[in-house]
Amino acid sequence: MSESLIAMNRFGLGARGGDTAPARPRTWLVDQFARFDAHPAALATAPTSRAVATELADYQQQRRTMRQDGTLPPKRAAMAAPPSAPMSAMAGAADMMPRGVGAADGASRGASPPDDALKQARRFARRQSRDDYATLVGLRTNAALTTDAPFVERLVHFWANHFAVSADKLTVVGLAGTLEMEAIRPHVLGTFAAMLDAVERHPAMLLYLDQAVSVGPDSPLGQRVAQRTAQNGNLRKVGLNENLAREIFELHTMGVRTGYTQADVTEFARAMTGWTVAGLGRGAAAGGGAPGDFRFAPNIHQPGARMIMGKTYPAGGEAQAQAVLADIAVHPATATHLATKLARHFAGDTPPPAMVERLRTAFLRSGGDLPTVYRAIVDSPEAWVDAPVKFRTPWEWSIAAYRALGVKQVQPLAVVGLLNQLGQPVWKPGQPVGYDDIAGSWAGPDAVLRRVEAAERFATRASETIDARTLGTQLFPAALSPSTTQSLARAESPGQALALLLVSPEMMRR
Amino acid sequence: MDRRSFIARAGAVGLLGSFAPRMAFARAATPKRFVFIIQRGAADGLGIVGAVGDPAFAGARGDLAADVASGAKLDAMFALHPAMTTGATLYTQGQALFAHAIASPYRDRSHFDGQNVLETGGAGPYQYKDGWLNRLLGIVPTDDAKAIAVAATVPMALRGRYDVASYAPSSLPAASDDLLARVTQLYQGDAQLHALWNEATATRALTSDLAQDNGRNAAATGSLAARLLAPANGARVAMIETGGWDTHAGQRGRLAAQLKGLDAMIGALRTGLGPLWAATLVLVATEFGRTVAVNGTGGTDHGQASAAMLFGGGVKGGRVVSDWPGLTQASLYEGRDLKPTTQLDAFIAGAVADHFAIDPAKAMAALFPASAKVAAINGLIHT
Numbered sequence: 001m002s003e004s005l006i007a008m009n010r011f012g013l014g015a016r017g018g019d020t021a022p023a024r025p026r027t028w029l030v031d032q033f034a035r036f037d038a039h040p041a042a043l044a045t046a047p048t049s050r051a052v053a054t055e056l057a058d059y060q061q062q063r064r065t066m067r068q069d070g071t072l073p074p075k076r077a078a079m080a081a082p083p084s085a086p087m088s089a090m091a092g093a094a095d096m097m098p099r100g101v102g103a104a105d106g107a108s109r110g111a112s113p114p115d116d117a118l119k120q121a122r123r124f125a126r127r128q129s130r131d132d133y134a135t136l137v138g139l140r141t142n143a144a145l146t147t148d149a150p151f152v153e154r155l156v157h158f159w160a161n162h163f164a165v166s167a168d169k170l171t172v173v174g175l176a177g178t179l180e181m182e183a184i185r186p187h188v189l190g191t192f193a194a195m196l197d198a199v200e201r202h203p204a205m206l207l208y209l210d211q212a213v214s215v216g217p218d219s220p221l222g223q224r225v226a227q228r229t230a231q232n233g234n235l236r237k238v239g240l241n242e243n244l245a246r247e248i249f250e251l252h253t254m255g256v257r258t259g260y261t262q263a264d265v266t267e268f269a270r271a272m273t274g275w276t277v278a279g280l281g282r283g284a285a286a287g288g289g290a291p292g293d294f295r296f297a298p299n300i301h302q303p304g305a306r307m308i309m310g311k312t313y314p315a316g317g318e319a320q321a322q323a324v325l326a327d328i329a330v331h332p333a334t335a336t337h338l339a340t341k342l343a344r345h346f347a348g349d350t351p352p353p354a355m356v357e358r359l360r361t362a363f364l365r366s367g368g369d370l371p372t373v374y375r376a377i378v379d380s381p382e383a384w385v386d387a388p389v390k391f392r393t394p395w396e397w398s399i400a401a402y403r404a405l406g407v408k409q410v411q412p413l414a415v416v417g418l419l420n421q422l423g424q425p426v427w428k429p430g431q432p433v434g435y436d437d438i439a440g441s442w443a444g445p446d447a448v449l450r451r452v453e454a455a456e457r458f459a460t461r462a463s464e465t466i467d468a469r470t471l472g473t474q475l476f477p478a479a480l481s482p483s484t485t486q487s488l489a490r491a492e493s494p495g496q497a498l499a500l501l502l503v504s505p506e507m508m509r510r
Numbered sequence: 511m512d513r514r515s516f517i518a519r520a521g522a523v524g525l526l527g528s529f530a531p532r533m534a535f536a537r538a539a540t541p542k543r544f545v546f547i548i549q550r551g552a553a554d555g556l557g558i559v560g561a562v563g564d565p566a567f568a569g570a571r572g573d574l575a576a577d578v579a580s581g582a583k584l585d586a587m588f589a590l591h592p593a594m595t596t597g598a599t600l601y602t603q604g605q606a607l608f609a610h611a612i613a614s615p616y617r618d619r620s621h622f623d624g625q626n627v628l629e630t631g632g633a634g635p636y637q638y639k640d641g642w643l644n645r646l647l648g649i650v651p652t653d654d655a656k657a658i659a660v661a662a663t664v665p666m667a668l669r670g671r672y673d674v675a676s677y678a679p680s681s682l683p684a685a686s687d688d689l690l691a692r693v694t695q696l697y698q699g700d701a702q703l704h705a706l707w708n709e710a711t712a713t714r715a716l717t718s719d720l721a722q723d724n725g726r727n728a729a730a731t732g733s734l735a736a737r738l739l740a741p742a743n744g745a746r747v748a749m750i751e752t753g754g755w756d757t758h759a760g761q762r763g764r765l766a767a768q769l770k771g772l773d774a775m776i777g778a779l780r781t782g783l784g785p786l787w788a789a790t791l792v793l794v795a796t797e798f799g800r801t802v803a804v805n806g807t808g809g810t811d812h813g814q815a816s817a818a819m820l821f822g823g824g825v826k827g828g829r830v831v832s833d834w835p836g837l838t839q840a841s842l843y844e845g846r847d848l849k850p851t852t853q854l855d856a857f858i859a860g861a862v863a864d865h866f867a868i869d870p871a872k873a874m875a876a877l878f879p880a881s882a883k884v885a886a887i888n889g890l891i892h893t
Contacts, residue, residue: 496689
C-alpha cells in the first residue's frame with residue numbers, strides 16, 4: 001500500500017469513490033485536528049441524554065404511581081432493588097443469548113392481569129429506547145460517511161469502545177450512544193483527563209456500571225436505613241457497589257494488575273458514592289436538575305478521607321473522587337495501558353514495543369494531551385508498514401463498504417441490523433471491556449461468510465451505474481492485486497463484481 | 511437444486527461411497543460428544559447451588575437465599591435454584607452432577623483475566639496462547655475430531671493449532687451459489703481468507719437446514735448445537751458462550767432469567783441429541799464466583815469460588831462434589847468470598863479423561879500443563 005492508501009484506510013475510515021488520494025498523507029492526517037467538528041450537521045438531530053433520560057424518568061414515575069395507587073401490588077420486600085433493577089431483570093433472558101447472535105426480546109414472563117398496565121408502560125419505554133438507540137446508530141454512521149476528518153472520527157470510535165457501555169439494560173439502551181456524542185466527541189482532541197472526567201459523570205456510564213445506585217454505608221441515607229433495619233428488620237438493603245470503581249482502574253485507566261489492590265478499589269468506590277444521575281437511580285429521590293444530568297447527592301456520599309494507592313484524599317464531596325480521577329488519568333500505568341491499545345489499533349495486533357514506548361512518553365510529557373499522542377502515532381514508522389496490519393472489524397468493514405459505494409446517508413435500522421448480523425452490534429459489546437481489537441476475534445469462518453452475504457445485499461441495492469472495475473482502481477490505485485482484478489473482470493454481472501470488490505482481501509484489511 | 515443442498519448430497523454420496531468404511535470406523539471409535547458452556551461474567555455459584563444446610567447461609571445471603579432455598583434439595587447441604595427444572599430432573603436420574611467451592615487457579619477479580627485463565631488453562635492470565643478445548647482435539651482418540659463454536663467467532667478456549675469452525679444462524683439472505691464459488695476463487699491466493707473460507711463453506715454444507723432456527727433464544731442455540739454434533743461427520747466438541755452473569759444489581763430476577771435460559775439450553779441439547787445423549791458430556795463453568803454477602807444494590811460483586819456442572823448420560827450424577835469450606839466470616843477467602851477448595855482444572859480434566867477414555871494424567875498434562883502435578887479428579891463419569 002502506498003502512504004496515501006495507508007492514510008485513508010489504516011488511519012481513516014476507507015476511501016470514498018471519487019476522493020482524491022492525499023498528496024501529503026502525514027500532513028493530511030494532522031490537519032484533520034483543525035478540521036474536525038465535534039458537533040457536525042450530521043449529528044444535529046441526535047437525541048440528548050436529557051431527552052432520553054426524561055423518557056426513562058417518566059416511565060419510572062408512572063410505575064411508581066401505579067404502585068402507590070394500588071394499580072399494582074407493592075414490591076415484595078424480597079425484590080428489594082434499586083429502581084433500575086426490574087429492568088435489568090428483563091435484560092437477563094436476552095443476555096443468555098450467545099454472543100454474536102442477534103438480540104431478541106426478553107423472555108415473556110408470566111403476567112397476572114394487574115401487571116398488564118405495567119407491561120404496556122414498559123413496552124412503550126423499551127420502544128422509545130430502541131428508537132433513540134437506532135437514531136443514534138444511524139447518525140453515527142452518517143457522520144462517519146460524511147466527515148472531513150476520518151482519522152479523528154476513527155479515534156472517536158476507538159475511545160467510545162475504550163469507555164464501553166453496553167446497550168443491554170433498558171436504562172442504557174437509549175443512553176449508550178449519547179455517551180459518545182456528549183463525553184467522547186467534545187474531548188477527542190483535548191486531554192485524556194478531561195475525557196475521563198466527562199465519561200465517568202455521564203449518565204450512561206453511571207447507570208451501566210451501577211454507580212448511580214451505590215450508597216455509602218455511613219452516609220446520611222445509609223445510616224437511616226441501617227437504623228430502620230435494626231428497628232424493623234428486613235427492610236431494603238442499601239450500600240456500596242464497587243463495579244464502576246473497579247472498571248475505572250482496570251479498563252479505563254491503569255489496566256489490570258498494575259499495582260492497585262482490592263482495598264484501593266473499595267476505597268475508590270467509597271469516594272465515588274454520591275455520583276449519580278438526576279431523575280434516575282438514587283438521583284430520583286435526590287431532587288434537582290433535569291433528568292439525565294450529573295448529580296452529586298451528598299446524602300449518599302460516604303463521609304471521610306480516603307486512602308488510595310498510598311495517597312490520602314481528604315473529605316471533599318464530589319471533588320474527592322474527581323481528585324482521584326485526575327491523579328490516575330496521568331498515572332504512568334495509564335500511559336502504558338493507553339499507548340498499548342493505540343499502538344495495537346494502528347500498528348497491528350501485537351503492538352511494537354518501541355512504538356508503545358514512544359506513545360507512552362508523548363502521553364506523560366504532555367500530561368495526557370491527546371493530539372500530542374496522535375502526532376506520535378503519525379510519526380511512528382511502525383504504523384506505516386506496507387502490508388496491511390489489521391483485519392477490519394465488522395464496524396470498520398461496514399463503514400468502508402458504505403464509503404466505497406458513495407453512500408452519504410443510511411437507514412438507521414439497516415445499520416443496526418447489519419452490525420447485529422456481522423457480530424458487532426454498535427455500542428453493545430456485552431461487557432465493559434468493549435470489543436476486542438485483534439483479528440482472532442473477527443476473522444472467523446462464519447464472520448467472513450456473513451460479510452459475503454452482506455456484500456451481495458449491498459451490491460443489489462447499489463446503483464447499477466457503479467462499475468466495480470473502475471471503482472476498484474479508484475479505491476486502491478495501483479494496489480489492486482491481480483487476482484482481485486481478474487475476479488472483477490470475470491464477474492457475471494456488475495452487481496456480482498461489486499460484491500466481490502467489497503469482500504476482496506483489499507477491503508477486508510487495513 | 512441450490513448449492514448447499516448439492517454439497518449436503520455430495521457429502522452423503524461420499525459417505526456411502528469410498529469414505530464409508532473410514533467414517534464408520536471413526537464413528538465407532540468415538541461416538542462421544544463434549545459441550546462446554548461458558549458462563550461469562552462470573553456466575554454466582556451460591557445462588558445456583560445454594561448451601562441451604564450451612565447455618566451461615568441464610569444470614570449471609572439475605573434476600574438472595576430465599577429463591578434457592580425453595581428449589582429442589584440435592585442433599586442435606588445443597589439445593590438447586592428452582593429455575594433449573596430440567597437440571598433437577600436430570601439430577602434425580604443420576605445424569606447431573608454439581609461441584610461446589612470450585613475455582614480455576616486465578617485468584618484475582620478481573621473478568622477478562624479470569625476468563626483468559628478459564629479458557630487457556632494456564633495458571634495465570636495470558637500464559638498460553640491457545641485454549642484447552644483446542645488442545646483436547648489433539649488427545650481425543652479419533653482421527654477426525656472436529657470442533658465448532660456455536661457463535662460467529664471462535665472463543666479463546668477453542669483457539670489453537672487445530673482448525674475449528676464457527677457457526678451462528680444468520681438472518682441475512684444466503685449468498686447466491688455462484689457468488690460463493692467466485693469468492694473461493696478470489697481468496698485462492700490469500701492464506702488467511704482461504705482457510706477461513708474453506709471452513710465456512712464446509713460448515714455451511716453441514717448445517718444447511720439450520721438457518722431457519724435463527725437462534726433467537728437459548729433453547730434454539732441448544733438445538734442448533736445438538737444438530738451440529740449429531741451427524742456422524744459432525745463436530746465432536748462444541749462450545750457455547752453465554753453472557754449476562756455479572757449480577758451486580760437486582761440479582762434475584764436476573765439470575766432466575768439466566769438460569770431459565772441455561773436450563774432450556776441443556777434441555778434442548780438432550781432432546782436434540784436423542785440417543786446420543788448417552789454419549790454426551792456437557793460442562794458448565796464460569797471464570798469465578800461472587801461475594802458471599804449481598805451488596806448495596808441487591809446484587810453481588812466479584813468473588814472467588816463458584817459452582818460447576820456436568821450433564822449427560824454417562825455422568826455419575828445425583829450428587830454434589832464438594833469439600834465445603836463453610837460460610838462463617840473466618841472461613842471466607844479474604845473475608846468476603848467463598849473459599850476455593852476444589853480445583854476446576856482437575857475437575858474438568860478428570861471428567862473429560864473418563865468421558866473420552868484418555869489417561870487422566872495425560873489429559874491433565876495436555877489441557878492444564880501448569881497444574882500437571884495435580885491429580886485429575888476421578889469417578890465423575892461411568893467408565
